[in-house]
Amino acid sequence: MTPLPAPFLLAEIIRGCPRAEVVEAYETKTYLAYICQTYDGQFFYRGVNKNNGDQINVMDVLSTDGGTYYATNGAYTYWVNRQQLRVTKNGKTIFSEPVLR
Template sequence: MQHKLTNSKVLKLALASAGALLFLAPSLGANALSNSQQDGSENRDSFLVAQGNCPTRRSTVDRTFETPNYYVTICSGDSRNSLGYYVGAAKDGSGGITVPLTRRSGDRYIAANGNTIYAVTPYELRVSQNGRTILNERILAASGDDTVSARGCRNRESTFVTAETASYVISICGGDLPGSYVGESKNGNGRIRLPLQSYGRDRFAAVNGDTRYVLTRNELRVTQNGQTILRETVRNWN
């Protein structure tokens, strides 16, 4: 029993240390946030927390994201870095980091701090180190979103279903009845909107030429000329 307790304590300490390293190891090109910028109070709106985080007066807030444990701000570019900046802060106030963006691609923002890569989209925050994912958290809230990109369905449309797989978020949209299939890649690199060909209880199908998309409560399956080219389990269904 004592041995098990000791292992549990060691594991907890290791996890805590890993979490701290994510945002407290700035290298060349990255600046640690000051204490005044590390206010992690969960009672404050993430956009308000982000207002003072951009590194210079010429750099302003473009987007903000909130995960269960972090706030992320995307700041506009300035004379030092035209692409802008990624600013991450832990909600518990344990630390933060400011890193120049290396790429903007649609709704995907990427920054590099040595061998650590930060990638944020309206759906997830993913941090990898040496090619290995060390953090992956779902986005709880975002500001500055384009309405279609953030919600899938357009203004004044009804959202009948929102489903999530490992790689995609799918929305079933329409008016009084379901009418459209909207599939969005989590990495921000792709989006498709198609009229529904058919729908039934927890099953929706759309066709784009030789490609057929079928969404059920259990899986997303994409076929091309009758051959399955994608099959992913549905993780969330709302």
């Protein structure tokens, strides 16, 4: 008999910024979102899906005067601030969720 695969455990999600410092941290119903700074001073966005553990890291984070951080990876841009996490593809919103308080 073949053993069943181990179920995914939310506790297995690595929180924060591995090998980097957390600059900002946000949480929505579905995602953990971090603005991280590497030890050599580069900023990056890290998003973690709380349901399945999928992760994305996007280098070269920029920010607006209003406190919104954004990082672009090809056609996708990840926007986050204290109010919401938003993902756009070619300028059109494909995902938006409020940040939990």
